[in-house]
Amino acid sequence: MADDQGKAAQKSVLGSRVGIVTSDARDKTRTVVVTFQAKHPKYGKILRRKSTFQVHDPENQSKLGDRVEIANCKPISKTKSWRLLRIVASAASPEQHKTEV
Numbered sequence: 001m002a003d004d005q006g007k008a009a010q011k012s013v014l015g016s017r018v019g020i021v022t023s024d025a026r027d028k029t030r031t032v033v034v035t036f037q038a039k040h041p042k043y044g045k046i047l048r049r050k051s052t053f054q055v056h057d058p059e060n061q062s063k064l065g066d067r068v069e070i071a072n073c074k075p076i077s078k079t080k081s082w083r084l085l086r087i088v089a090s091a092a093s094p095e096q097h098k099t100e101v
Contacts, residue, residue, distance in 0.1 A: 016071040018088055019053070024064045029080060030055045032070055054080040065091025 019034035035050045054077075055070050062068050067089040075081040 013071045013085060016069050016085060017053075018067060018069050021062050021064055021066045021068055021091075022052075024060075024062065028056060028058055028060060030057045030062050030068070030084065032068060032082070034070075053082045055082045055084050056080055057084045062087055063091060067091075 017034045019032040021030050022033050023031035032053045032055045033050050034053065035048060037046050038049050039045070040047055053070060055068070056073070056076050062084060066087050068087050069085040070082045071085050073081060073083045076083075
C-alpha cells in the first residue's frame, strides 16, 4: 500500500507540460517555453513548434534554464493561467562553466 502512494506522488497531473524557463526577471512569474513536434496537415513533414506560457511561481524557486513541469489552473492575471508543479532538472550555474584564467 505504501508503494502505491509513492507511485501516485510521482504521477504527473493530467494536461501538465514540461518546458524550459526562459525568463525569471519578474517576481512570482516565469516565462516557460514548451517545444514539441507536429505533423504538417497537408505535406506530412514533422515540424518543430513551441508555445510560450506565463507561469505562477509563488516562492520564486525556478531559475533561468531550469526544466520545469507546469499545469493549467484558473487565471491568476491577464496572461498567467499556469502554475509551477515541480522543477524536473536544475540548470547548471554559470560559475561552473567558467574556466580559471
